[in-house]
Amino acid sequence: MRIPITVFKITGIGRFALLEKLDAKQELSAAETAEFEKVRARCEKICRRAYDKNVPIMIDAEETWIQKTIDELALDMMRLFNREKLLVYNTYQMYRHDKLADMKADHMIAKETGFILGVKMVRGAYMEKERKRALEMGYPSPIQPDKAASDADYNESLRYCVANIKEIGFVCGTHNEESCRILAQLLDDNSISHDHPHVYFAQLLGMSDNLSFNLSDSNYNVAKYVPYGPVKAVLPYLFRRAQENTSVAGQTSRELSLIEKEKKRRKS
Numbered sequence: 001m002r003i004p005i006t007v008f009k010i011t012g013i014g015r016f017a018l019l020e021k022l023d024a025k026q027e028l029s030a031a032e033t034a035e036f037e038k039v040r041a042r043c044e045k046i047c048r049r050a051y052d053k054n055v056p057i058m059i060d061a062e063e064t065w066i067q068k069t070i071d072e073l074a075l076d077m078m079r080l081f082n083r084e085k086l087l088v089y090n091t092y093q094m095y096r097h098d099k100l101a102d103m104k105a106d107h108m109i110a111k112e113t114g115f116i117l118g119v120k121m122v123r124g125a126y127m128e129k130e131r132k133r134a135l136e137m138g139y140p141s142p143i144q145p146d147k148a149a150s151d152a153d154y155n156e157s158l159r160y161c162v163a164n165i166k167e168i169g170f171v172c173g174t175h176n177e178e179s180c181r182i183l184a185q186l187l188d189d190n191s192i193s194h195d196h197p198h199v200y201f202a203q204l205l206g207m208s209d210n211l212s213f214n215l216s217d218s219n220y221n222v223a224k225y226v227p228y229g230p231v232k233a234v235l236p237y238l239f240r241r242a243q244e245n246t247s248v249a250g251q252t253s254r255e256l257s258l259i260e261k262e263k264k265r266r267k268s
């Protein structure tokens with residue numbers, strides 16, 4: 001099996017409550033400071049291993065109230081490992097109204113510091129949870145006002161990365177056909193080869209194979225996300241996908257209708 005990219009979550013190597021405390025800039029006890037040093041060391045060890053094996057690695061995005069800490073760790077890893085090759089990617093959730101600007105600001109940091117920026121752009125998986133928490137705690141929602149705004153920033157991030165492809169390597173993580181079509185068109189319009197090493201499409205295992213297979217067949221770089229880990233730890237991930245499959249209007253039924261159409265075609 002060819003594994004083009006790997007991925008991990010910071011909450012897989014560090015305690016959520018600790019990350020939350022750091023994000024809120026609360027003072028840490030000596031034990032907590034030592035605990036975070038261990039998290040950082042684990043993160044660096046994983047990235048160093050990826051570097052030595054020459055397999056790029058992505059860091060997933062999570063809830064906003066721990067994301068600043070994740071972003072800082074990810075940038076630190078890029079400073080260390082992305083100097084002469086594209087190795088570490090951070091994830092930018094475009095359902096957040098501030099993330100397109102953050103991605104551009106990180107690009108400036110990368111340019112000034114002299115490393116390649118690794119970007120995985122996604123729309124974001126915790127929308128209901130984010131909105132609920134903001135409402136309950138009385139702060140402005142970090143989420144875009146509507147789906148169209150998330151789509152607009154997502155597609156703009158593709159344009160921005162294509163325009164800066166020498167300095168940014170990116171993974172377009174989506175099941176959205178329109179975004180995939182836009183990226184494919186952008187590559188053609190800019191005479192960028194389908195298999196340019198700075199561009200990947202990625203879908204989750206069990207979702208949108210119609211996109212993965214057709215893109216791959218047209219020689220684009222495509223990665224399929226395969227979750228693994230202890231059942232208890234991966235169940236929340238699988239529940240999010242199940243919710244998504246029911247909340248994403250039309251996607252599941254569209255995939256089903258495509259499968260039925262294909263079955264009929266093969267029978268005939």
Ligand SMILES: Cc1cc2nc3c(=O)[nH]c(=O)nc-3n(C[C@H](O)[C@H](O)[C@H](O)COP(=O)(O)OP(=O)(O)OC[C@H]3O[C@@H](n4cnc5c(N)ncnc54)[C@H](O)[C@@H]3O)c2cc1C
Nearest residue numbers: 060061095122123124125146147150173174175176202203
């Ligand atoms: C390879 C890959 C890696 C991923 N990694 C991560 C990750 O690290 N972190 C993470 O959070 N998610 C991750 N996801 C999940 C991703 O964020 C989306 O939840 C999922 O892909 C659905 O979005 P879409 O672009 O595929 O499809 P679409 O159907 O086009 O978009 C659905 C998404 O749009 C947004 N949206 C829907 N309604 C509204 C609304 N009313 N207002 C504003 N926005 C709205 C939500 O983000 C929703 O999930 C990943 C997905 C893929 C394919």
